[in-house]
Amino acid sequence: MKRGLRLPLEVFAVGLAFLFGMLVLLVAGYPPLQALFALFRGAFGTRNALGQTLTQATPILFTSLAFLLGFRSGIFNIGVEGQFLVGAFVAALSGIFIRGLSFPVHALLALFLGGLGGAIYALFPALLKVYLGAHEVITTMMLSYVALYLTSYFVNYPLKAPGWVAQTELVASSARLPRILPPTQLSLAFPIAIGFAFLVFWFLERTVPGFSIKAVGMNPEASESRGIPVRKYQVLAFVLSGFIAGIGGGGEILGVHGRFVDGFSPGYGWDGIAVSLVGRLHPLGCIFASVLFGMLRAGGMVMTRVTKVPLDLSLIIQALVILFVAAPFFIRYLGGLLRRRRML
């Protein structure tokens, strides 16, 4: 009803999470204000800090958008991590092995192929769900581990570059996404991610498939009876979800690392799930939520250096944010779904 009240309410919940976090610090015997200050300075205080924050925000913005798109069609794609890794791997290979292309073309092609990899990797669980009824939570989770170990195998053995580290060769420089805030690692992947947030927003609110995906997600039976092909749109949403996750993985490789490094993702795909809930399953909400999470990651490291507060604190705040913002929303959302089921 009073829509204007909604944003401050979320901000309030985030504030509450910080407050609780500081309370934890106080109890643990650290100076809370100093730590908080260090955290903010480490996240936004300098050009470097800002670059770090946004660099950290980039992959989780992609993965949160990916999760959101599936979720809106009623699909619980918790295997975003797997599609992210496959996308990263394919983009790395395209960067390494495709030769003779010049900069924007090569980079964009590699990025696109990464997305395609993620999309195809999402197509399996989509088809398994739609035609065999295999629940996507199980299949996507398992496929995530398959992706993790398979890529790890490749960079440890057949594709390993000489040296101590399990990683591939560097991609061609024509495939790199340029840095946009030197000397930080922030790359073109960030504005691309923001662009995707708006694209997803436009897609969901302004297009026929977006409309159909939302309809299918909210009431598949009514959609079916109104002539909307439910399976087709679930597969589409799943595949688009995988595509965005794949682009995210590609962006991380081509923008930050320049090569596929074993274990480069600390679980960006999993973070995306939480971030997309904190962003209220709204594409533009995801921008704010992912910057918040990026800030906690980047600022947390600085805080640890300056105040000796363990890094865990920023993880605690992250958890509190999830608890205060995402959990109540998620529970209400699920409650709504269940209530609807029972009414059937």
Added chain:
Amino acid sequence: MIALAVRGLTKRFGDIVANDHIDLDVAQGEIHGLLGENGAGKSVLSSCIYGLYRPDSGRIFLWGKEVHITSPFDAIRLGIGMVHQHLMLVPHLSVWENIVLGREPRRGIQVDRKKVLRDIEKLFEETGFQLDLSEEIANLPVGVRQQVEILKVLFRGADILILDEPTAVLTPQEVDQLLATLRRLKAQGKTIIFISHKLKEVFALCDRVTVLRRGKKVGTLPIGEATPEILAEMMVGRRVFFEFPKERVEKGGVLLTLREVSTNPPGVPLKGISFDVRSGEILGIAGVEGNGQSELVEVLVGLRRPKGGAVLFQGKDITHSSPKERIRLGIAHVPEDRHRLGVILDFSIWENLVLGFETEPPFRKGWITLNLQAIRSFARQKIREFEITVPHENVPLRTLSGGNQQKVVVARELAFEPSLLVACQPTRGLDVAATEYLRNLLLAARRKGKAVLLISADLDEIRALSDRVLVMYEGKIVGELAPESDEYQFGLLMGGKGFDEAGVASSS
């Protein structure tokens, strides 16, 4: 003797005056009907009496003495019991456990089971209930659950029972049972306040009736002085027509043909259904619910594959066409369960109005973009045309009353001049004004030369609107009757007794 008297009771919620200086007298041993359209304030009034809400002003007298009821505990102590619109039982406890819940006679800390069962047996003897006490609530049909709810209230010693729209969730048979139960309780000397917006039930049961409209009391009448016309006018505030004058409409050619359609479970299997529907006619399908009507509709709109037989529309075989193709051909569907099949509750009005048409120009422009301007102006036009009461087209459908939700469905289904309208229980759960409005829409569709297939469990509705009536029983069409045929004949067919062998049971 006046058991319960209410004087000048007022209850506000913000700007809404839900009850505006209500006076009410309920005599001992009577069944007093409380009648009113949805939102008239019936539930609020009974909740005030039961202590769930505190009235802003007004007084309540019990047996001539003023009482101050501040909670349901007070009400129960004073002998007032309430059965809510939504049943409030614990599904995984047994019948007797639910009956005694919160009032268990104890021996030490243990429930004195023997005494409980003895007490309930005694209650059964007094009130004539017969139930298996050890059955789990979850396994019981709604009608029986409601009996448990009534028993629970009686067990707590209620002399005055308030039942808030008890029939809303019941099948016709269960309604009959409930009415019989209430008559029995009245014979025991209980005083009953029976809330409803259905005239028929009020006439069948009540001694006197009080009508509320928009929070105000319109009046109280002995039932002998009331007619459906009078009560409906009191409820709605203007004359309501129960007779639907059917003009003669020239019937056109055959539009829809079913030939020996049969289906497999799940659901009631259809067994060789054949019939024709012509343009300009309303064909009624009567029958007790659960005799294959839902399955028949699913076959017609493309949600269920038949096992055998054919469906022809305008001479074209559509047996295996998708729902979308059928919509495009001009088959419209007002589903029985609108929350499940008809609308998306979390979508806005405009999204629901365009649902299923979003792929067609002018709502789509270019390859995939929605033409929001065209859609919104279409929605606004439909809201005006169908008198849907909403602030604007952006509010979620969930916030609308049942009648307005149904209008959204019908507005959408009739938007593009379909040639066949399949209408299932189109007025179920709607109040008098919305019911009248929708029935008139069906007649208007017929007048325009459309065919209407009307499936309804409400025999009065079927007979008032249809040109011909088919009766369904256990997945078969067991006969055709003219709507003027008497109720007894319908009853026989609906009970599965064949036409030619009336009186001889043709089925188990």
